[in-house]
Amino acid sequence: MAVDENEYGITPVVDSTPSTLMYGDEKKTSLEGEADVKGGHHVAPILQSEETIEEVTGALEVTQQDLIDAEQKLETMSLERCRRIMVQVLELHQHDQNFPTSSLDRMKFFLHDDDVIANPDKHTELITEMKLEALLVTENSPYAEVRANVEPYDSDVPSFTFRVWVLGILFSGIGAFINELFSIRNPSVYVTANVAQLLAYPFGRLMATLPDKRFRLFGKEHSLNPGKFNKKEHMLITIMATVAYNTPYTNYTVFVQALPVYFNQPYAYNFGYQILCGLGSNFCGYGLAGLCRRFLVYPSFCVWPTSLVTIALNRAFHSETNEPVRGPFNRMYYWSREKFFLIMFLAMFVYWWFPGFIFQALSYFNWLSWIAPNAVTLNNITGAINGLGVNPIPTFDFNLLTVQGWVPLVLPAFTILNMFFGMIIAFFMIVGTYFTNAWNTGYLPINSNKLFANDGTRYQVLNILNDDGQFDNDLYQGYSEPWMCAGNLIIYFWFFAIYTATISYTWLYHRHDIALGFRGLFKSLKKKRDDMEEGDDLAEDIHYRLMKKYPEVPEWWYLCVLLVAAGLGMAAIGAWPTYSTPATVIFGLIMGAICVIPVGMITAVTGVQVTMNVLAEFIGGAFAQGNAIQMNFFKMYGYIVTAQTIYFSNDLKLAHYAKIPPKHTFAAQMIATLVSTLVCTAVFNFQLGFANVCTANASFGFTCPGQNTFFTASVFWGTLSAKRLFGPGRRYNALLIGFPVGFVLPFIGYGLQKAFPRQKWLRQLHPVMICAGGLLWSPYNFANYWPVVPLTCLSWLYIKKRYLAFWSKYNYVLAAAWMTGIALAAIVIFFALEIPAVELNWWGNTVSYEGCEGAACRRLPIPDVGYFGVPPNSSRFT
Numbered sequence: 001m002a003v004d005e006n007e008y009g010i011t012p013v014v015d016s017t018p019s020t021l022m023y024g025d026e027k028k029t030s031l032e033g034e035a036d037v038k039g040g041h042h043v044a045p046i047l048q049s050e051e052t053i054e055e056v057t058g059a060l061e062v063t064q065q066d067l068i069d070a071e072q073k074l075e076t077m078s079l080e081r082c083r084r085i086m087v088q089v090l091e092l093h094q095h096d097q098n099f100p101t102s103s104l105d106r107m108k109f110f111l112h113d114d115d116v117i118a119n120p121d122k123h124t125e126l127i128t129e130m131k132l133e134a135l136l137v138t139e140n141s142p143y144a145e146v147r148a149n150v151e152p153y154d155s156d157v158p159s160f161t162f163r164v165w166v167l168g169i170l171f172s173g174i175g176a177f178i179n180e181l182f183s184i185r186n187p188s189v190y191v192t193a194n195v196a197q198l199l200a201y202p203f204g205r206l207m208a209t210l211p212d213k214r215f216r217l218f219g220k221e222h223s224l225n226p227g228k229f230n231k232k233e234h235m236l237i238t239i240m241a242t243v244a245y246n247t248p249y250t251n252y253t254v255f256v257q258a259l260p261v262y263f264n265q266p267y268a269y270n271f272g273y274q275i276l277c278g279l280g281s282n283f284c285g286y287g288l289a290g291l292c293r294r295f296l297v298y299p300s301f302c303v304w305p306t307s308l309v310t311i312a313l314n315r316a317f318h319s320e321t322n323e324p325v326r327g328p329f330n331r332m333y334y335w336s337r338e339k340f341f342l343i344m345f346l347a348m349f350v351y352w353w354f355p356g357f358i359f360q361a362l363s364y365f366n367w368l369s370w371i372a373p374n375a376v377t378l379n380n381i382t383g384a385i386n387g388l389g390v391n392p393i394p395t396f397d398f399n400l401l402t403v404q405g406w407v408p409l410v411l412p413a414f415t416i417l418n419m420f421f422g423m424i425i426a427f428f429m430i431v432g433t434y435f436t437n438a439w440n441t442g443y444l445p446i447n448s449n450k451l452f453a454n455d456g457t458r459y460q461v462l463n464i465l466n467d468d469g470q471f472d473n474d475l476y477q478g479y480s481e482p483w484m485c486a487g488n489l490i491i492y493f494w495f496f497a498i499y500t501a502t503i504s505y506t507w508l509y510h511r512h513d514i515a516l517g518f519r520g521l522f523k524s525l526k527k528k529r530d531d532m533e534e535g536d537d538l539a540e541d542i543h544y545r546l547m548k549k550y551p552e553v554p555e556w557w558y559l560c561v562l563l564v565a566a567g568l569g570m571a572a573i574g575a576w577p578t579y580s581t582p583a584t585v586i587f588g589l590i591m592g593a594i595c596v597i598p599v600g601m602i603t604a605v606t607g608v609q610v611t612m613n614v615l616a617e618f619i620g621g622a623f624a625q626g627n628a629i630q631m632n633f634f635k636m637y638g639y640i641v642t643a644q645t646i647y648f649s650n651d652l653k654l655a656h657y658a659k660i661p662p663k664h665t666f667a668a669q670m671i672a673t674l675v676s677t678l679v680c681t682a683v684f685n686f687q688l689g690f691a692n693v694c695t696a697n698a699s700f701g702f703t704c705p706g707q708n709t710f711f712t713a714s715v716f717w718g719t720l721s722a723k724r725l726f727g728p729g730r731r732y733n734a735l736l737i738g739f740p741v742g743f744v745l746p747f748i749g750y751g752l753q754k755a756f757p758r759q760k761w762l763r764q765l766h767p768v769m770i771c772a773g774g775l776l777w778s779p780y781n782f783a784n785y786w787p788v789v790p791l792t793c794l795s796w797l798y799i800k801k802r803y804l805a806f807w808s809k810y811n812y813v814l815a816a817a818w819m820t821g822i823a824l825a826a827i828v829i830f831f832a833l834e835i836p837a838v839e840l841n842w843w844g845n846t847v848s849y850e851g852c853e854g855a856a857c858r859r860l861p862i863p864d865v866g867y868f869g870v871p872p873n874s875s876r877f878t
Contacts, residue, residue, distance in 0.1 A: 061100045061144045062136060063805040065323065069152075070135040077131040079120065085134040086111055089142070095509040096301050097414040098143055098605060101760050103133055141541050142300055144800070145412075148808030149311040150657045152542045154549075159232035160664040162222045163207045168237045171196040172244035172672045173679050180247050180680040184255075184687060184694065184704040189830045194820040196241035197234070197310065198345075201317050204229035204237070231318035235658040238310060239651045239665065240672035246647060248278045248677055249640040251684045252710040253632050261462075261694055262711050263469040263629065267576045271685050278677045280569025281636050284589060285644025286673060287562025288596055289652060290666070291555060295517040296600040296649045297656055300541040304653040305410050305607035309819070311657055312812030316341040327806030328799065340810055341817045348398070348821030355397035356822075357829050358840060363397035364783070364848040373851025376859055380434070380446045385848065386856035388427060388447055388487075389781030399822045401788050403780065408788045409815040411607040413796035414764040419608070420789050422773020423782070426490050430777065434486035437860065439731060443868050445856035447487035449778045451712060453480035454867040456858065461715040471626060471719040478873050482716060482725070484732075487778030493735045494774030495614040497742030501768050502610050505746040506598035514597060521555075543656060550661040557666065562589075573633060580630035587623065588637025591616065596645045602768055604653075609646050610768065612639045617717035618726075628718030742771055 062070075090107050093099040110116055110130045116123045136142065140152040175191045182189045210225040254277065258268035267273060289296075296302055316337035327333045335343075355362040366384040368391055373379070380387045384394050395401070401408050433439070434446050444452050451459035464476040484492075506514070566589060570582035595612055603609045613635065620634030648669065655665040687693060687702065694704035725732045745767035753762045776785050800807040832838075851857075862868060 061103070061804065062147070063144075063808055065805070066136065066140065066147055067132070070132045070139065073135050073139060074128070074131055077134055079127060079131075082127070082131050082134045083111065083117075085138060086130060089134075089137055091512060092299075092301060093142065095763075096605070097764050097766060098145075098301070098303055098412055101763055106130065107133070137300075137541065139542050141543065143303055144804060144808065145305065145308055145812075146300075146303060146657075149308045149315060149812055150543065151315070154546045154659040155230070155232070157230040157232055158226050159230075159236055159660050160667065161226050161233055162224055163204055163226075163229065164233050164236050164240075164668070166207070167200055167203055168240035168668060168672060169675055171200060171237060171241045172675045175241055176244045176247065176676040176679040177683060179245055180251060180683040181687070183247055183251060184684075184707060185701045186703045186705045187701075187830075187834070188705075189827060191245060191827065192819070192823045193238055193242040193245055193310070194313065194816060195823050195827070196245075197238040197313055198820050198824075200234055200237045200241075201229075204234060231314055232658055232660050234317065235310075235314050235654060236660055236664065236668050238314070239654055239660075240668050242310075242651055242654075243648070243669050243672040244676035244679075246644070246676070247680050249281050249636050250274060250278045251680065252707055253277065253636055254684065255688070255694065255704065255707045256632070256711045256714060257629060258688055259694055262707075265469070265577075265629075267578075269685075269688060270576070271681070273572055273576050274681050274685055275677070276568045276572035276575075277636075278681045279674075280565050280567075280572060280585070281640055282644065282673050282677050283561055283565035284569065284592075284637065285641045286648050286669060287558045287560075287565060288592060288641065288645040289648035290553060290558030291562070292596055292600060292645065292649060293652060294520045295514060295597050296604055297652045298520075298540075298544055299513060299517070300544070301513070302601070302604035302653065303607075304604050304650050305412060305415075306406060307650050307654050307657065308812050309407055309410055309816045310654055312337075313341065313816035313820070314658070316813050316816070323805075323809070325803070325805040325809050327803045327810075333806060333810075337809065337813050341813050344814055344817035345821045348818045349825045352397075352399065352822050352825040353829070355395075356399070356825060357833060359844040361844045361848045363395060363400055364853075365393060365395050366391065366783070366848055366853055367393070369851065369853050370847060373853065374857070376852060376857040379852035379857060380859065381431075383853050384781065384783035385853045386445055386447065387781065387852070388430065388777075389783030389786070390427075391783060391786075394783035395787060398818050399826075400784060401791075402819070402822075403784055404776065405609075406607060407815050407819055408791050409795050409811055411792070413792050414766060415606040415608060415769055416788055416792040417764070418766045418769035419773035419776065420785065422494070422770035423776045423785060424773075425770070426494060426774035426777055427782070429490045429493070429774075430486045433489060434859065438486075439489060440483060440868050441486040441489065442860040443858055443862060444483060444485040445858060446485060447778050447781055448485045448856060449488050449491075449709075451482045451484060451716065454483065454869045454872070455480070456862050456868075459483070459712070461712055461719075465715070465719070471715075480867070480872065481731075481869065482720070483869070485778065487781075489732065489735060491775055491778050492614070492732070493738040494771050496736060496738030497745070498610055498768060498771035498775065499612075499615050500739050500743035501745050501771050502595075502598050502602060502742075504743050505766075505768050506601060508746050508750050510598070510601050513601065517597075543659070546659055547656060547662070551663060553662045553666045561670075569637065578629055578633070579627060580624070580633050584624070584630055584633045585637050588616070588620075588634045589641065591619065591634075591638040592642040592645065596642050599642060600646055600649055603646050604649075606766065606769055608769065608772055609643070610772065612642050615639075617713060618722050621717040621721040622723065624718060625721040625723065626719060628714040631718030632714055742767075745770065 086107050090104065090111065094104060106126065106129060110126055113123075116126065120127060136147075141147050141150065175193075175196055178189070178191050208225060208227070208229045212226075213224045214221055215224075216222070254268050254274050256262040257265045319337050322334070322336040324332045324334045364384045366382065366389075368382040369379050369384070369387075371378070382388070382390050384391060398408070430446065434441050437443075443456055451461075453459045459480070459482045463479045464472060466472040466475070566585055569585045572578075573580050573584060574582040591612075595615075599610045599612065616635040616639035617631065620631040620638060623634055624630035651669065652665060655662070690699065690702060692698045693702050694707055696703060698704075724730060726736060727733065749762070749765045749767050752759075752765070756762055795807070795811055799811070865871075
């Protein structure tokens, strides 16, 4: 076999042996000597030996089955069409970290070398490989992780059936009730959509035994049993649960408005006010998500990595094939996805009782702190609870790695590694700040997200408010300025950086995608999607084309939802004495509309969402300086609407992958959101009447830790405002340098990629994810993130590269199984043991909280005068 490597790293392969594809124990012969009708030449097959097949599958990052499917359609791909597709693919994916670099190198050579067109017979291997790539892109997905979980065909089965109505509403209502009821409890319990997805399967199978009794509803005929419980029904129920289980943001805003321990505004007890706020904030996000489909759902580069876990679990239950795959130790693995899921689920369910209840030191395995529990410096650096978590083996608890809101094994390797790099940079910033006592951080814990007074105690915001809940400068001068620890301060630096980095990165890398989305939007307003000019979307993937057969939800439907929701929110603000203007809703929505596409695109590619809460607080505090309630309204519509838009877009992508008719998804999301809003509002309206709720004396542990944090942020950003701490000449003003630093970072990365094109690792740099890594502190630390790195490298960089078929079959199923096992084990432990106050009080459950890990140690003692910084009553607090 002759090998000639050119400057692009392309290795054409020439062999004359018969072509054979090995897959399990089967052999399939490839197409030989395919005639290219339009190109006018014959294509010599490149798939002619096992060695060649391994090279091609490795270069294209495909399984042998993917290659078989593409090869069978090789004769349908002309050279002319292949080139046109490759032009679009290169434009769309040249900066896409999820797309294989080796494939892009081959495309560049294929498109830029004139000799390929002038003398196609000399480049038959490359041309055939590019045709296979074009077929993979158009007849499936460009990404191995999507091909691993999403089937490239549509099944003609019913979706929005009677079973979906019953089970979807039932699971939505029950899950919303549980999550809202225990959201104010410490510790809380949270039912995930994976639990609903798991339970929906046996219930759906049970309802499939009902008689085929038909009836008419809403002008259509329905049946109690339309046949076998299918994957579309299952996914639609899961989507409804996903929507419903995100409790409305009003359980924060209304609580801090109504309760005497907070702002004590009696009108907030009114159910009408609560429901208007809930409907307004929830449905605004849904309306924006629908309007952004062309940017965040339709494009193939919008992978939405976390959605693939849900798809994998769905496929495990409904897959009718069980192909053997070769995996680690060069063995064949025959377990079906369903069997693998059930075994891994049961294994994790049993195992998690140890770190979750029996031997909790396995969770926070801070063994370095056990050596000297009271050593301040040692614990500040290595402590997993109150320190920075520098520990090579910090945990044996998979759940501890998910506290940031994602699932290990699922996020791409480039996301994890970029964030880890950013986390390391932030680590040195925190250490430098703390040990130089910058901003008096040496008197405080090194890594806490709490606010502190100048005597080192927790900052009591009620001490600076008068009887009307308004800021009182005299009380403020007599008490203390708020102080933040080193970890929290560095987080603010990276928050400022990530917002500007998102803007510049999106412009540099996604401006063509955004322009394409707007062109598609404008064209859709003038004509139907099926009437688009030929060639407009040559490189669209199979999932988008399959969805074309279903009537799309018109944009004006979503626009109406957005306008009605905004109107309800404005009515709530205007009809009650909120001391705020209804225009706050408009300003908040403008911020959301500006941010949602950049944030959504980055989330869809990386799996990590850039949260807008600090920016909303920063802008809202300046917009409504001194009015914490108005700042909260701005935050609700500026931050949570953007976040909910991302959540809803993820669900729309789930429906897109599952080939569920868009109008069915629209109805399901609307119904589930309405059910969740009504149920959650009724529950927290009831909770507001509990004696001593949200205080230390509350019954059932309803001490409201989240609401306390929200109230503190309200006063900090709304009543005090960012100007007092971050304004010109103020104490933390230097942290604002994060804004220009973040804006410049993508340009630096872009310049390095242009200057050193042969350095392939530079293409994997993602400046926004580097900034996101700086946010992984306070109260979290290395203990919550470091174990994800080797786990991801093992999965994505070792197993995926060497055993792609094995990885494709089992990786996402494993992630779904472990998360579901943990979720169910946590629920059982909570209700069976924690509520009845059953405890295991032994060394294995207490050792992790001894010394500085029980109560954070500070490097410097409080001065003898009893405080640090500016003396109280000196009229120097600003």
